[in-house]
Amino acid sequence: MDVRLWSLLLALVTVCGVTVEGFKNGKVAVACDSMAPLHDQPSPHIQPSSPYMITVDKSKFSPGDMIKVSIAPSASGTKYFEGFLIEARDAGRLDGPAVGSFDLVNPTISQLLKCGDIQGSAVSHTSKTKKTEIQVIWNAPEDSPPSVQFLATVVQHYSTFWVKISGPVISQSAVTPLPTQSITTPSGLLPKPFSSEGCGSTKTCLRDPVGCHPETDPKCFFLSFAAVVPGVVFELSGPAEGYVAFALSLDKWMGNDDVYQCVRSIDHVHVEAAYLRGRTYPEDPSGSGLSNVTWRLANGVIQCQFRREVHIPQDHRFDLNNSYYLFLANGRADYGMVHRHDRQPLISTNKKVITGPPENMSGSRSPLMIKFHGAFMLVAWMTAATTGIFIARYFKPCWPDWTILQQKAWFQFHRSLMILVVLLTATGFVLPFIYRGGWSSRAGAHPYLGCTVMTLAVLQPFMAIFRPPPDSARRYIFNWMHMGAGTSAVVIAVAAMFLGVGQQALLLPTASAALGGFVVWVAVAFLVLELHGLFKRGRKSREDEEPIIFEQQDYQDSMFKNVALVVFITGNVGFLIALLYSISSV
Numbered sequence: 001m002d003v004r005l006w007s008l009l010l011a012l013v014t015v016c017g018v019t020v021e022g023f024k025n026g027k028v029a030v031a032c033d034s035m036a037p038l039h040d041q042p043s044p045h046i047q048p049s050s051p052y053m054i055t056v057d058k059s060k061f062s063p064g065d066m067i068k069v070s071i072a073p074s075a076s077g078t079k080y081f082e083g084f085l086i087e088a089r090d091a092g093r094l095d096g097p098a099v100g101s102f103d104l105v106n107p108t109i110s111q112l113l114k115c116g117d118i119q120g121s122a123v124s125h126t127s128k129t130k131k132t133e134i135q136v137i138w139n140a141p142e143d144s145p146p147s148v149q150f151l152a153t154v155v156q157h158y159s160t161f162w163v164k165i166s167g168p169v170i171s172q173s174a175v176t177p178l179p180t181q182s183i184t185t186p187s188g189l190l191p192k193p194f195s196s197e198g199c200g201s202t203k204t205c206l207r208d209p210v211g212c213h214p215e216t217d218p219k220c221f222f223l224s225f226a227a228v229v230p231g232v233v234f235e236l237s238g239p240a241e242g243y244v245a246f247a248l249s250l251d252k253w254m255g256n257d258d259v260y261q262c263v264r265s266i267d268h269v270h271v272e273a274a275y276l277r278g279r280t281y282p283e284d285p286s287g288s289g290l291s292n293v294t295w296r297l298a299n300g301v302i303q304c305q306f307r308r309e310v311h312i313p314q315d316h317r318f319d320l321n322n323s324y325y326l327f328l329a330n331g332r333a334d335y336g337m338v339h340r341h342d343r344q345p346l347i348s349t350n351k352k353v354i355t356g357p358p359e360n361m362s363g364s365r366s367p368l369m370i371k372f373h374g375a376f377m378l379v380a381w382m383t384a385a386t387t388g389i390f391i392a393r394y395f396k397p398c399w400p401d402w403t404i405l406q407q408k409a410w411f412q413f414h415r416s417l418m419i420l421v422v423l424l425t426a427t428g429f430v431l432p433f434i435y436r437g438g439w440s441s442r443a444g445a446h447p448y449l450g451c452t453v454m455t456l457a458v459l460q461p462f463m464a465i466f467r468p469p470p471d472s473a474r475r476y477i478f479n480w481m482h483m484g485a486g487t488s489a490v491v492i493a494v495a496a497m498f499l500g501v502g503q504q505a506l507l508l509p510t511a512s513a514a515l516g517g518f519v520v521w522v523a524v525a526f527l528v529l530e531l532h533g534l535f536k537r538g539r540k541s542r543e544d545e546e547p548i549i550f551e552q553q554d555y556q557d558s559m560f561k562n563v564a565l566v567v568f569i570t571g572n573v574g575f576l577i578a579l580l581y582s583i584s585s586v
Contacts, residue, residue, distance in 0.1 A: 032098065037153065051156075051162075052154045052162065053073075056168050062172060062173055064139075067140065070134065081130070081156050082128040082130060083128060087122045088151075098116060099121070099145060100121065101121055101138075101139050102123045103139065107126075144172065153165065200360040204224060204352060204356075206223045206361040207220060207221065214301075221244070223237075223326065232307065235304075236262055237304075239300050242334070243262060243263040244261070244302050249327055259275065260290075260306075261338065262302050271290055310355060321354070323354075326352060328347075344505050348361050349362045349364065370506050371584070373428045375583055378583075385417070385421045385493070389487075390526070390568060391410050394564075449493075511579055
């Protein structure tokens with residue numbers, strides 16, 4: 001192996017090592033603009049309050065002055081931090097580049113970074129060792145802006161950090177000091193819960209469940225918006241441990257979406273606009289562009305209200321004069337960092353012009369393809385398969401002379417139902433793959449069981465085609481294989497259904513009880529006819545010992561089985577209708 005190949009491998013290992021380990025060495029110049037840690041974690045969120053504070057030794061300065069800047073814990077119980085990044089920026093333009101340069105006080109725990117064109121314009125850590133305080137010296141440049149504000153990102157641990165903590169503002173001696181600007185949007189408390197009054201007349205509303213009232217129903221997910229002068233006022237409410245959010249989307253698929261989220265952090269809620277690039281965590285969360293922010297926390301419900309301009313000249317902020325699908329989601333958050341939503345988002349049925357006339361909108365938490373997938377599988381395995389097996393097992397002797405198209409009636413019913421099972425299963429099987437565009441890595445064991453069921457379902461008709469004649473010596477092999485494969489398919493299909501009703505894309509909280517009732521119903525029906533068969537065989541043995549005519553009893557047996565079949569199908573269809581209704585309601 002030549003030197004160049006070894007060098008390439010070494011470079012790859014080095015890059016991979018940096019990717020896995022993060023930036024524990026403090027080389028974070030790549031984060032100069034956003035000041036956000038790149039830890040392969042959910043997108044960081046700016047905290048409404050942090051347990052750390054930034055202090056300076058003077059509030060006035062002149063070009064060339066040296067200002068001591070410190071970071072230390074401010075909250076009781078918070079004793080250390082592992083990483084940090086400090087910058088000074090123009091107080092009138094906090095989204096601009098770093099200003100001035102720093103000198104180190106303790107080079108063993110801090111290092112200079114080059115942000116933009118200025119060497120030493122930021123300071124970060126040298127390792128993830130625990131620190132209780134950091135001190136650096138800021139050098140005011142000759143072209144200093146009138147006022148400067150210090151910002152810091154502090155990492156307590158790998159997944160716990162605060163981004164752009166607002167520090168003090170210092171001003172040149174002849175300049176009136178500017179107030180300290182917070183990166184988060186100023187917010188207040190809502191005096192009372194939102195109301196659904198005016199939905200459809202003065203404001204557009206999207207609710208789940210349909211028609212719920214956020215002022216009285218703690219389980220109500222609620223989004224409303226109304227055009228005002230200037231801008232649009234949004235109201236968002238829902239039960240959540242960490243956050244509620246909505247997105248404006250050009251289609252019904254996550255990606256390229258304008259997101260707004262109300263994130264709980266201990267006893268505060270901060271409101272942010274972000275961008276959703278794909279099926280990933282929101283990027284670049286910021287309160288910029290939002291005003292009149294208010295929020296409320298009560299009984300596990302997060303509520304927030306804000307106003308947004310119709311058009312914001314920022315990347316990824318959509319023009320509210322256009323039409324979009326609306327996504328409504330909720331989930332967990334740790335220290336203000338959002339995690340993947342707990343369930344499938346509610347997606348509006350139609351697009352809506354945000355500044356358009358008010359209306360009551362409808363939506364669904366389950367894509368139409370997934371609904372059809374669930375419906376096809378339920379019809380196939382709850383009703384068609386179990387009925388076909390029921391007829392084949394118990395009605396061969398019951399309908400000895402009844403034929404349909406020159407075939408025994410029981411066989412025609414059984415074959416027709418099983419063909420229906422295969423067709424419905426095959427159709428339902430491909431729908432999730434079409435919707436997802438491939439395999440779903442988050443569906444657990446459900447798709448594996450589904451593939452097994454599909455294989456067994458397709459195998460059955462092929463075995464039937466090559467089955468030996470009824471009088472063949474090998475017929476019993478087919479009988480056992482046919483029965484074994486069919487029974488296995490039904491058992492695995494039922495297991496897949498139990499897992500399926502818990503999937504995010506088709507979450508049916510009460511469906512497990514209905515499926516459990518269905519399983520008991522089928523088991524009882526089969527048990528009743530098995531016991532009836534045992535009783536009948538016992539009666540036949542007595543007939544052989546004392547020959548008498550049992551035609552009346554045979555007629556009664558036939559009637560009993562026919563009634564049992566009607567009752568069995570009625571019960572199956574009842575459970576099926578209940579589950580199909582629950583699917584349609586999602």
